[in-house]
Amino acid sequence: MCASGQPEAPIERSVVSSFIFKFDDGTPRVALFRRSGKVNTYQHRLAPISGSITENDATPLSAAWREIQEETGLTTAQLSLLRQGKSYSFTDRSIGRKWTIYPFAFRLRTVEEGGTGEQGIRIDWEHEDWGWYDPMSVVDSETFGGVPHLAESLRRVWFEKDLNDIASKVLADGLERLQNDHQSGARQMAGVALQILRDVIATMDMSNPVDEWWIKVRFTAWHIWKNGRESMGAAILSVLLSALTGIEEIMRRQVGRADFNDMTECRNSILEHLQRQMESRADSAMLVSQAFARYIQTAFASRLQSKDPLSILTLSESSTISQSIHHLILQSDIALDLRVLESRPLYEGVALAGALAEKCRSSNTNAREPTSITIFSDASAAIASQGVDAVVIGADRIAASGAVSNKTGSLPAILSAKHVTAAAGRPAKIIVLSESEKVAPPGDPGDHIVEENDPKQLSRAWSVGHNTARVRHAARVLSEGAERVHISFRNVSFEWCPSSLIDVYITEFGEWTLQDIARHSDRLGEEEKRLFESL
Template identity: 45%
Template sequence: MASKEATSGNGGLKKRSIAGSFLFKIPNGIDKPVQVALFRRSGKVSTYQHKLAPISGSVEKDDASPYATALREINEETGLTLSSIELLRVGKPYTFVDASIGREWTINPFGFRLKDKAEGGVGEEGITIDWEHEGFEWFDPLDVKETDEFGGVPKLVNSLRRVWPEYDLGHHAGQVLTLGLRRLRDDHESGARQLAEKAVSILKTLITEMKSDVIDDTWWANVRMAAWHICKARESMGAAITSAIVKTLDRVEVVFNQDLPSPEKLRQMIESIDDQLIQRKSTTDRIRDTFSNYLRQNVIQTTEPKKRICILTLSSSSTISACLLQAAAYLNVSLDLRILESRPLCEGVALAAKLLELQEGSVDFTVTLYTDASMALAAEAVDVVVLGADRISTTGDVSNKIGSLPIVLSQRHVAPNAKVVILSETEKIACPGLMEEHSAEENDPSEVIQAWTGNSKSFEIIQGALADAQGSSTQKLQVRNTYFEWVPARFIHGYITDEGLWSVQDIAERSSWISDEMDRFFKNL
């Protein structure tokens, strides 16, 4: 395709930013080999004719992002659409110069998984190459080489290892990363805190399984590259995962810089990560204590001290469930708990069950479950709206379970004096950026559709329309299943954290610290 190039002052080199997309076949069985497709460039392209390469194309000024470029190029060069692929990895961009053709390339690597027909994709048979390629072949990623004999484009292995760091990790550590990233991506039951803990455990296991006879700069770079992908595995939960991972890297770095034999370094690294995991267990207790103090000062000890308080919440959060009952017992008040069912997975029902299971005889509380559509009724006369957080932006906006914003808007209408508080670990604060800049997570629409089976005729019509839309350029029906939405900071009265009652200024300072840590560990990879 035609593209516009910028000329730099570096010897007249032409600069081009490229999206390079690797297409993977990943079987369900871990012992079955992963394969990556490389496309042989035709004699009609302007550079690197007849060389093996990922699907590549220039980032144009009209492209919203390199990711948008990647999707466009995949469609143009293979005919595949999003119904047949899913984003697997986002690689760390890098720049290199090919003086032989007078170019400075900035490569934005991506990895995509090819869906098979059983998943609604077109499979390998649906790949239709265009004039830019002579054909394509499947390879074991570990067999891809940076040699003339292999016949790849320059820096092919560097691009590949950025979306498939398993290339450098060795067999056992590579399997740990592959399975770990898959678990983080596919886990839609655990909250951000639980996923962050799982992420730290994955990194710990990976370090344990890596070759540790020589712990040197190459080893440390491989650890950081794997950590980068762990941070990127689940963007909607990325704030908590990233904070936890950079704290882990900070601990590992302290040991790495010591003058110790490699086996002793490894032992101390694992011991330090274990200590981090143990310390995480006390965060809920600290949030609970801050929450209790907030309720006492801002809700209970008013002009007429309350003996009963009404709290509205939704979804399922281990932090919220622990804080509600323990705060009630500590403050010696009764609780009127109102919980939305939280479709499509009904996590609110799970929260109610958890509270009933954990209750003690000394705690006086009642639970009322409401349908999501009746949130305005549920908000009537409440004292506090309690929400969790999956991500907090640098300006204090909060991403949480879908339904959080309507709850707050309903509360402002029917109970304007109620407080809106966020219960959250500080690790859920994201790097600098507005809420609009953070990625949204769309999930399987079948989770929503299954609730409609009671109306069999309508269900059949919907299913038929969705089936007809597969691979069609015109789509009359879409079903959205968005898990998260943003609550603006202006609606929030307090942030209850494991480090106390925080302000928006506190959040901004932590956000800046996370950004600095990200640069320190990942900028020069």
């Protein structure tokens, strides 16, 4: 009690709660650890691996990995991140604490996968023992003996506790599909995310109260956003927010009717709405293509009158870029000199060039000359930039500031073109082609997840037969490691290009300014907060 007679304000703490899962024979089990008598709070209670987030932790996930290693000895070699959960807060007045919980789920790698299995778990002084539990049996009760809100923390990563077996499997399979898709662009991934939401809703139990059902739908959308491919999260979030807003409107109209008696009719209307939304997304790509063609005709009018080919440099495989360039070829008499960086390690640029070549071969065009397509190595971006009129990139994410996250290699291509063409006295235009759904809510781009892919995507090219014996030998040495040498591989998928390097953003609404992007980002931020903050 403070001097005024009022209860003292609880001490606020942000903590991570990390649940470790194993899946022997496909059966999920979660590890719970009994806290020892040496800890300050909740002695002898069952808990996940938990601990405070400190100022030295870059993110809650960083704190989770640190606490796991400190309390179990496990590292990234023995665990993989399975899911993250929506954070939440509660107050425990019995100990004067307000906790903000950041839940995570990790999967224990088996020995066959190169891990150590449960034999690798070595508890420290903070726990007196531990065991495996059926996650469905974990409840918040005095009898079960867990820390406060244990089951609530668990259900935020283990949605199987809230959804029926069919719906939870549809969601889990959908998340795995998103996580393992390293070929599709953000636009395509967003379409898949929308399909997953529709499929989950189609299989959900409709006997629950409306408010409870609506919470589960929003949690489903949150998981698709955060636990699919978060690096593609801007486009995924945008389509999901639009879908939820539409669902909300349908519920407002139908649930409020005097003759409303169950959710079946409402669900049918919702599924029809989501199907229409999926089908209408094709229209936005065509609108971007049309806006791009208008921009080219205007911005390069004098260049086009000279009858010289228009030179464009691009990279990676973007469905928006592919469609826009093909539309430009079909709808104009422009002679196009297209230069494409191969985009290692997955060679998406090669795929883009091949797709465009195939389309051009089977299309009737009005172009004065056949389209020229030249493939360049990524390392020759400066050479590829010589004499180009424009660099065209897509976007996997556009920050509120206008910074663009795109395939790694985008920034060197832009910088090369800026330098080479400025020196020649004819600076190239830097053009971003993107649907508005790629714009992210407000936030620091530096906080965006850095996605690193399998190092084998890099190293497999070193071992192929046409390489020299020295290169193949080096590949073996690097993959096996060497004494007294720490060898690591970085296969980062995306990088940021600052807005200061970009001349124009072209969306389905035409040319956008930085102010347009900021306004759209603010609207998304408001919708995200309205639909997800209370979960």
